[in-house]
Amino acid sequence: MDKPGVASHVGFVAMRVSLPFDESRNVRLAFLVLLGVTFVGLGHYSVSRLGAHRLVPYVLEAIAMLLFTALIVRSSEIRAGFASLGRKTKVFVITFGVLLCLGQVIKVNGATFPLVAWTMYGKIRVEDPAPLFYWAIHDDGSRSEVVPPHVFPTLSNARIEHMLEHQYQRIQEASPSERRVKVDVYEASLRALLRAYATSRPDQDFDSLEVEQCHVPLRTYQGPESVTCELAWKISLDEEEAG
Amino acid sequence: MIHASADARALGLVRAVVFGLWFVLLAFDSFEQIALLPVEAFEPYGVLRLIPDGAWPHLLTEPVLFTIRLTLLAATLAAALGVRGYTAFATIAAIGLTFHQGASRGFAHINHAQLPLLYMTYVLAVYPAADGFVLNGKEKHGRKEHYVFAMRAMMVIVLFAYTTIGLYRITQSSPEIFLGESMLYSIGKNTHRASFYGMQWGSLVLEHRFLLPVINLGYFIVTLFEVLSVFCLVSRSFRWMWLLVMVGFHLSTLFLMNLLFWHNLILCVVLFFEWEPLLKRLSHETNR
Numbered sequence: 001m002d003k004p005g006v007a008s009h010v011g012f013v014a015m016r017v018s019l020p021f022d023e024s025r026n027v028r029l030a031f032l033v034l035l036g037v038t039f040v041g042l043g044h045y046s047v048s049r050l051g052a053h054r055l056v057p058y059v060l061e062a063i064a065m066l067l068f069t070a071l072i073v074r075s076s077e078i079r080a081g082f083a084s085l086g087r088k089t090k091v092f093v094i095t096f097g098v099l100l101c102l103g104q105v106i107k108v109n110g111a112t113f114p115l116v117a118w119t120m121y122g123k124i125r126v127e128d129p130a131p132l133f134y135w136a137i138h139d140d141g142s143r144s145e146v147v148p149p150h151v152f153p154t155l156s157n158a159r160i161e162h163m164l165e166h167q168y169q170r171i172q173e174a175s176p177s178e179r180r181v182k183v184d185v186y187e188a189s190l191r192a193l194l195r196a197y198a199t200s201r202p203d204q205d206f207d208s209l210e211v212e213q214c215h216v217p218l219r220t221y222q223g224p225e226s227v228t229c230e231l232a233w234k235i236s237l238d239e240e241e242a243g
Numbered sequence: 244m245i246h247a248s249a250d251a252r253a254l255g256l257v258r259a260v261v262f263g264l265w266f267v268l269l270a271f272d273s274f275e276q277i278a279l280l281p282v283e284a285f286e287p288y289g290v291l292r293l294i295p296d297g298a299w300p301h302l303l304t305e306p307v308l309f310t311i312r313l314t315l316l317a318a319t320l321a322a323a324l325g326v327r328g329y330t331a332f333a334t335i336a337a338i339g340l341t342f343h344q345g346a347s348r349g350f351a352h353i354n355h356a357q358l359p360l361l362y363m364t365y366v367l368a369v370y371p372a373a374d375g376f377v378l379n380g381k382e383k384h385g386r387k388e389h390y391v392f393a394m395r396a397m398m399v400i401v402l403f404a405y406t407t408i409g410l411y412r413i414t415q416s417s418p419e420i421f422l423g424e425s426m427l428y429s430i431g432k433n434t435h436r437a438s439f440y441g442m443q444w445g446s447l448v449l450e451h452r453f454l455l456p457v458i459n460l461g462y463f464i465v466t467l468f469e470v471l472s473v474f475c476l477v478s479r480s481f482r483w484m485w486l487l488v489m490v491g492f493h494l495s496t497l498f499l500m501n502l503l504f505w506h507n508l509i510l511c512v513v514l515f516f517e518w519e520p521l522l523k524r525l526s527h528e529t530n531r
Contacts, residue, residue, distance in 0.1 A: 033471060061414040068406055071473055072399055077244045081392035089389075092369050093396065100362075100400070104407045109353040113289025114341055114361055116353055118404050122412040125425040129432035149439035152280075154272050156439045157502060159351035166352065167284065188281035196279050216431045218424060221449040227435055 036067075062105055069101065129216045132165055132232065134190075136197055139205040146209065151196045164189060168211070168232070190235045208236040244477050245517065246394040251383065252522045254390045255325060255376025257397065260513045261363050262323035262333075264506055265340065268357070269316050274343060275308035280350050288353060291345040303346070315339045322367075325377035333368035340364055355404070360506050362400045366393060376522070395476070398514045401507075402472040405489075409469030421463045427455060430499050438501035445499045458499075465492045475515065482515055 072078055082093065103115035134146040148164060149156040155163065167186040174182045194209040211233035217226055246253070282300050294302070301307065318339065321332040344361055348354070370393035374383040412420060419425075427449065434445030448454045468488045475482045490508060497503040 029474075057415045061410055064410045064414060065407065068410075068473055072476075075244070075476075077247070078392075078395065081388050081395065084386060084388035085392060089369060096362075096365065100403060104411075110286070110288045113291070113345055113348070113353055114358060115289075116355070116358065117411075118355065118407040119411045119415075120355065120408060121425075121429060122408070122415055122420070123425070124416045124419050124423060125428035126423070127428070129428055129435060131432055131436040133437055145437065147437040147439070147441075149437075152276055153439070154274050154276050154347055155351055157354055157356045157504070158433070158436075158438070159347065159354055161436055161438070162354070163284070163351035185281060185283045189284050192279045192281060196276070214435060216435050216449075218427050218431050218449065221431070221452075223450055224435075224443075224446060 033067075036064075058105075065101065065104065069097075128218050131214055131216070132161075132168060133212045133214060133229065134164075134193065135210045135212065136194060136206050137208045137210055139207050143210070146193060146197050148193060151193055151200075164193075164211075186233070187235050190233070191237070194235070194237065206237060208234055210234050244395070245398065245475070245479075245482070245515075246391055248517065248519050249391045249394040250387060250519055251371070251375030251385065251390055252526070253375075253518045254370065254372050254393055255374065256518050256522065257363075257394065257513055258325060258367050258372035259323050259376055260509065261360060261367055262319045262336065264360060264509060265319040265336065265364070266316060266323055268506075269312055269319060269343075274312050274347065275305045277347055277350055278303055278305040278308055285349045287349050288345055290341060291349065308346075311339060311342065315343060322373075325373035326379075329373035330368065333364070333372070337361075337364045337368040356504050357506055359401050359404055359510055363397045363510065366397050366400070394514070398476065399473075401510055401514060402475055405469040405472040409466045409472070412466050413470065421459050421466070424455070426458050426462050430458070433500035433502065436501065440497060440501045440503065442498050442501050445501075448499060461492075461495070464488065486511060486515055 082090065085093065099112070099115045103109075103112040104117045106112055107117040107119065109116040134148060135143040136146050137143050148160040149158075152160045164186075167182070167189055171179060171182045171186055190209050190211065194206060198204070198206050210231060212229040213232040214227050214229040217228075220226065282303055285299060285303060287294060287296075287299065315336060318332045318336040322329060322336050326332070340361055344357060371383070371385050371389060372393065374385055374390075376382075416425075430445040430448050434443060434449070448458060465488060468485055471481070472485065475485050489511060493504060493508050
């Protein structure tokens, strides 16, 4: 059998993509895809240095995604399986596939949920983290740490932490006219957190909840003691009762 | 290609695992707790916007959410067992779980935990997934191609998620993201956060900065495997390598970033193996 050259492989990927079924060809094809992806990455790096349009990386991503979709769709086994489906199931498969891809391309998760974009840990970060910590203040002045995902396990995996951080962030960015509304929402959320925390500790009395914002110095980090914190917010349960 | 010999029992096994996972999640997850949060903090996303704004204060109450949870517990259990009327139970579960996942995200942000599980639920609701591996033992045998296609469709969905993550990272932020301190930021942020698991191993990486290139190299390798995920469909050896890398990756995010997507690990294990020989052997031994 003739050994195909690199050029024919590139053509194979770009023009007549189909999944080959023997292992050695898979490995070669995988290397070609890797090579292509490396070029895409370097291409992005070059255009970003040249100040190209901000949409260029998105176009590159869409092209790469199309290539991968083509790899699957052009597979003879997948096509044969698809052909065997009933009409309704075919409509479901096509609709679901298109929406899945659109969710990734559009990247407006608020609009496309449950078919959303998968972009985690894809942004370049240069700043130091500034996490928030929550402390329940007892009537005697002592304090205990409130871990939000322990209080609301249904919102674990960073969901409740994000919610509270996001609300706090929105206050910092709000115009004076919007600020009052954002503060009310944030304080209502903090009270809900403290109330839920207190419910599971009926033998203890709580006076207030403090929020600390900490600074983690990534470049000069010398252990947890190098993290500095300051009071960012405080709510009192009495205020609500009085109000 | 994987799952060429998939049958009613193999698809039934995946059905039992997926709906069984939901049942466990719902049983231990006090979903109705979100009623304690202020409704003003809630923002419906995507399909949940079809529900009128005025309905949310009535829906986000403890009795309503508890009723929804109970209904979902019943529907997912019935679907997991593959009882009669499976399609109806699976459809109720698929719709209800979309609400369940959307309602909790409406208070927070859209994270991805459980979404592959949700997508698989949609597929299982459409396909004849209760033809085999059912409680009453009465198996039906439809067209083999349907079982094969359903298994591959679910695998493609899971692999699609990994592929798109890798592609986004490479097209949007490479090579800087693998050379700079972005990973250090994520480790620092998630280690120093009041998190569910309370892991502090990330501090070691922050303290010993010479580990950063190792972390970045690992990040790059994981990204390459993510991009190449589609090859899991056709190459057994790559599938094993992929599984090894991804299990390592998911465990490392637990220790370094306090994040664990254990459902994804279970899904990968269930989908990446061809269960037919084992199920056949088990069935023969039971019949003996």
